Structures are given as C-alpha cells and as structure tokens.
Amino acid sequence: MKVTGLLGGSFNPAHRGHRSISLAAIERLALDEVWWLVSPGNPLKPVAGMAPLRARVASAKRVARRAPIRVTAIERELGTRYTIDTLRALVRRYPRRRFVWLMGADNLAQFHRWRNWRGIARTVPIAVFARPGYEAKAMASPSMAWLRPYRVPPHALRGTPPRLAWLRFDPDPISATALRAADPDWANRYSDAHARDGVTGRIIG
Ligand SMILES: Nc1ncnc2c1ncn2[C@@H]1O[C@H](COP(=O)(O)OP(=O)(O)OP(=O)(O)O)[C@@H](O)[C@H]1O
Numbered sequence: 001m002k003v004t005g006l007l008g009g010s011f012n013p014a015h016r017g018h019r020s021i022s023l024a025a026i027e028r029l030a031l032d033e034v035w036w037l038v039s040p041g042n043p044l045k046p047v048a049g050m051a052p053l054r055a056r057v058a059s060a061k062r063v064a065r066r067a068p069i070r071v072t073a074i075e076r077e078l079g080t081r082y083t084i085d086t087l088r089a090l091v092r093r094y095p096r097r098r099f100v101w102l103m104g105a106d107n108l109a110q111f112h113r114w115r116n117w118r119g120i121a122r123t124v125p126i127a128v129f130a131r132p133g134y135e136a137k138a139m140a141s142p143s144m145a146w147l148r149p150y151r152v153p154p155h156a157l158r159g160t161p162p163r164l165a166w167l168r169f170d171p172d173p174i175s176a177t178a179l180r181a182a183d184p185d186w187a188n189r190y191s192d193a194h195a196r197d198g199v200t201g202r203i204i205g
C-alpha cells in the first residue's frame with residue numbers, strides 16, 4: 001500500500017522550505033511521494049494579497065521539479081476548502097492509499113481554529129516540522145494539549161490515527177511572506193503561457 005504525504009498550503013509563492021520539509025518527510029517517514037495541495041483559498045487567510053491559483057500552482061511546479069512531489073489543485077476539483085472535507089474526499093477517492101498530513105509548527109499553533117480539527121487528527125496521522133519562532137507556541141497550543149497523548153516517534157507514525165510525530169529538522173526561516181515582501185510582483189512572472197495546464201486537480205492518469 002502506497003503512503004502519500006499531503007502538504008496543503010497557499011504556496012503564495014512556493015519556496016525551498018516546502019521542498020525541504022517534503023523531502024525530509026519522504027525520507028524520515030518512508031513515504032512514496034508527497035502531494036502538494038495548492039489551496040484555492042485558506043479559510044483563515046484574507047483574499048487580499050493572494051495571487052491567482054494558476055500562478056501559485058506554476059510556482060509550486062517549478063520548486064517541486066525533479067522530486068517525488070506532485071503538485072495539484074485538487075481542492076478546486078473536489079470543491080473543498082476545509083481540510084476535513086478534502087481528506088474525507090481523498091480517502092474515498094483513493095482507497096488503496098494511506099495518507100499522512102504534513103504541516104509546519106506555525107499551523108499546529110493555530111490548528112484548534114481549523115474546522116473539525118479533531119476529526120482531521122482521527123482521519124490521518126500528522127507530522128509536524130519545527131519552524132523558527134513557532135515551536136513554543138505550537139507546544140502550548142490547545143490542539144497540542146489534546147494531541148499530546150497520541151504523540152509517537154516518527155517511525156511509529158504510520159498506523160491508526162490519531163498519531164502525531166514531531167520531525168526534528170534543521171529549521172529554515174524562509175517564508176512566502178518574506179518572499180512577497182522582497183518581490184511583490186512575483187506572480188507576474190508566471191504568464192499565462194508558462195502556467196498553461198498548470199491548474200488541474202488531476203493526480204493520476
Ligand atoms: N520554512 C518552513 N519550515 C517548516 N514548514 C514550513 C516552512 N514554510 C512553509 N511551511 C509549511 O508548509 C505549509 C504551507 O505553507 P505556506 O504555503 O503557507 O507557506 P508560508 O511560507 O507559511 O506562507 P506565508 O508566509 O504566506 O504564511 C504549512 O504547513 C507551513 O507550515
């Protein structure tokens with residue numbers, strides 16, 4: 001049975017942090033591959049300042065090149081926006097795969113604000129990556145209080161959820177926020193031609 005890591009994100013734009021945590025997850029959790037779910041719109045993030053999905057997918061494809069990472073806008077195809085709905089749809093659609101949810105410590109710090117976050121944790125094991133400045137907040141978060149009894153070492157993550165593993169990792173301070181500040185017009189580089197066929201929900205076939 002294939003085990004696929006899922007990295008949901010805005011990818012506004014994609015960067016080396018996304019790539020390095022995905023490659024680390026593949027190695028440390030013995031995943032077959034990682035799918036990047038480029039979000040049509042994070043329910044907790046403002047629409048203002050969010051580049052078009054097409055440009056974000058194109059940037060993700062570029063950063064994921066020559067790696068066992070598949071870039072997809074499958075939430076657009078599924079018509080889902082909340083992670084719990086996406087996960088339930090993926091589990092139904094791919095019954096022969098196992099999934100692991102990947103996220104940075106910044107997202108764990110506010111995971112308790114996600115819709116039905118306990119349901120998410122009961123649906124898939126979760127791997128969390130350290131991120132500079134967020135570790136203490138994540139550790140002290142309401143969701144971590146609930147998840148703590150389910151904490152396992154990375155090698156034991158594959159199994160019946162809830163399970164949560166912290167992946168020790170050389171934290172990388174890079175963020176899309178910093179990249180946008182340095183290059184506010186980044187999305188213009190991904191012209192229509194470059195982004196052609198960029199937005200598809202299709203993963204297989
Ligand atoms: N440098 C990093 N280290 C660890 N995790 C990261 C890093 N960058 C992004 N992630 C994780 O990747 C996922 C997608 O991140 P996202 O696309 O929001 O990038 P971002 O850099 O956090 O963006 P922004 O600065 O706009 O919030 C999230 O789970 C996030 O925690």
Ligand SMILES: O=C(O)c1ccc[n+]([C@@H]2O[C@H](COP(=O)([O-])O)[C@@H](O)[C@H]2O)c1
Binds near residue numbers: 010011041114115
């Ligand atoms: O389902 C939710 O309530 C929810 C709330 C906030 C964020 N998410 C998901 O978290 C992932 C990371 O988002 P981001 O914007 O931090 O890259 C992305 O897949 C979002 O759809 C999901």
